Amino acid sequence: MNDILLEIKDLHASAGDKEILRGVNLEIGRGEIHAVMGPNGAGKSTLSSVLTGKPEYTVTQGSIEFMGQDLLAMKPEERAWAGIFMSFQYPIEIPGVSITNFMKTAINSKRKAQGIEPMKAADFLRLMKEKMALVQMKPEFAKREVNVGFSGGEKKRNEIFQMAMLDPTLAILDETDSGLDVDALKIVADGVKALHSPEKSAIIITHYQKLLEYVRPDVVHVLKAGRIVATGGYEIVDKIENEGFEQF
Amino acid sequence: MKALNSSNMGGRSMNIQMRESEGAIHGKKGTVDHGNYVEVPVVCGPGVKEIASGEHIHEVFVVGPDGTQASLPSGIVVGEAATADIIFIVLPGVKQDIPLTVDLVGEGSTVHLAGIYLCSGNDHVTFDITMNHRVGHCVSRQVFNGLAANASKAEFFGRIVVAPDAQKTEAYQENHNVVLSDNAHVNTKPRLEIYADDVKCSHGATVGRLDEDAQFYMESRGIPEDEAKVLQMISFVAPVLEYAPEADREALATRVEDAIRHLSSV
Ligand SMILES: Nc1ncnc2c1ncn2[C@@H]1O[C@H](COP(=O)(O)OP(=O)(O)OP(=O)(O)O)[C@@H](O)[C@H]1O
Ligand SMILES: [Mg+2]
Numbered sequence: 270m271n272d273i274l275l276e277i278k279d280l281h282a283s284a285g286d287k288e289i290l291r292g293v294n295l296e297i298g299r300g301e302i303h304a305v306m307g308p309n310g311a312g313k314s315t316l317s318s319v320l321t322g323k324p325e326y327t328v329t330q331g332s333i334e335f336m337g338q339d340l341l342a343m344k345p346e347e348r349a350w351a352g353i354f355m356s357f358q359y360p361i362e363i364p365g366v367s368i369t370n371f372m373k374t375a376i377n378s379k380r381k382a383q384g385i386e387p388m389k390a391a392d393f394l395r396l397m398k399e400k401m402a403l404v405q406m407k408p409e410f411a412k413r414e415v416n417v418g419f420s421g422g423e424k425k426r427n428e429i430f431q432m433a434m435l436d437p438t439l440a441i442l443d444e445t446d447s448g449l450d451v452d453a454l455k456i457v458a459d460g461v462k463a464l465h466s467p468e469k470s471a472i473i474i475t476h477y478q479k480l481l482e483y484v485r486p487d488v489v490h491v492l493k494a495g496r497i498v499a500t501g502g503y504e505i506v507d508k509i510e511n512e513g514f515e516q517f
Numbered sequence: 518m519k520a521l522n523s524s525n526m527g528g529r530s531m532n533i534q535m536r537e538s539e540g541a542i543h544g545k546k547g548t549v550d551h552g553n554y555v556e557v558p559v560v561c562g563p564g565v566k567e568i569a570s571g572e573h574i575h576e577v578f579v580v581g582p583d584g585t586q587a588s589l590p591s592g593i594v595v596g597e598a599a600t601a602d603i604i605f606i607v608l609p610g611v612k613q614d615i616p617l618t619v620d621l622v623g624e625g626s627t628v629h630l631a632g633i634y635l636c637s638g639n640d641h642v643t644f645d646i647t648m649n650h651r652v653g654h655c656v657s658r659q660v661f662n663g664l665a666a667n668a669s670k671a672e673f674f675g676r677i678v679v680a681p682d683a684q685k686t687e688a689y690q691e692n693h694n695v696v697l698s699d700n701a702h703v704n705t706k707p708r709l710e711i712y713a714d715d716v717k718c719s720h721g722a723t724v725g726r727l728d729e730d731a732q733f734y735m736e737s738r739g740i741p742e743d744e745a746k747v748l749q750m751i752s753f754v755a756p757v758l759e760y761a762p763e764a765d766r767e768a769l770a771t772r773v774e775d776a777i778r779h780l781s782s783v
Contacts, residue, residue, distance in 0.1 A: 321737045322737070323737075324733065344741075345737050346736045346737075346740060346741045346742065348737075349736070349737055350739050354738075361728075361730045361733075362731070363728075363735070363748075363749075365751070365753065365755055366748055366749075371738070371740075371748075372738075374740050374744060375740050376739075378739050378740050378741055379739045382739075435738065435739065
């Protein structure tokens, strides 16, 4: 009954000649929320980058299937069109490109790839307004250059706003909760929950319990030195909180 | 004489840069040597435009493969309390030297020179600009941004000369370049020759590539590779269009965008 959305098998990936992922196996069913925890430098962001196709990483072994497709054969934009979204640990600034133009181009590129005509301007603006409200972003942000001059928390909120706009099937949140104040964390958590549905899955990478308390994950993994060394339920979060990563 | 042609790294927060040079002089008594200034005659001849005292001009020169609608001035002589705003748009398919000498001969004037150059194929575009502040109390500002694709070559020689008596001068120059291929060449040489001591002058020059992180960020949102490049290129040259007359701005932006789209598909 549980159909598999994402299947990672024996994934090895390197940057230059440094092997970072050393045999990752991970299966995510449709509708599931998985948490990935692990010490600094374990390879969590690398895993997210490999899933989204960042060119600096080379997959040397293993496979990734997303909804039955060979993900590794797809370009980053094709993965986005297929429904993958990553909230960046360190969102990138794009000087000279407004959030509105950025999102319009993103949405219409996908529509074009699918043979659908561009979204009507009025519909697009309505969608922008609705999704900005969801993460309580002030309307003036629509005109601002993407992430330029944003505070750390504003950048993270902008990531969740983009996620809301693009409506992904698989959302990967790479430390979206880091650097958020308590209220912003609540807003982001509510946003993530509101966007979740039985057809959609999420991978939540975090160092903190707080976000996971709001968005209860179905499965918790521990990634250490490029491998998943433990998988279980919410009890793992408590174990990490009490005893750290040494035990794994 | 203080000729400034430095190449100190760091400082500006442009994330496209590979190398840059930057310098600034703020007037401080006693820091400038008054020797060596050689006064050359004010430009004259058929290609020279004279801007009378109190006159204001705002002109756009679009240089395309079929030439320019109006012939380019080789010199501009600016009288008192006048303004000259000139913007050059050099489209792909051009091989041309664009020499221009500006002589500021009356106080209280302002000159803006702006330019966008989009070089592709075997294009070769050279801007050779001399900004002569002969009298004081004038402001000059130069902003040139260009792209070099394929095996093209773009050069920018920008000289600012501030005469010993040209006190209270403000002279600024920015030249930024993006190289789009390994076979493209950019040469940028700013040169400040300041003989007066109470002035504000600066220049900044960069040569860089498109930002790979921005590129991946856009692609990860579903913007195809070429479109993401186009967005980066447009946003790189767009600030220069602010110097165009408002009435022409949108049409120019469209022409520039079309040219950039063509660039990225060759
Ligand atoms: N492009 C790269 N070149 C060289 N080394 C890299 C590169 N990317 C990542 N690494 C290294 O790989 C290891 C894993 O990095 P990664 O960013 O995936 O860790 P992480 O688990 O996300 O850590 P954190 O919790 O600190 O965010 C680190 O040692 C990092 O320095
Ligand atoms: Mg990380």
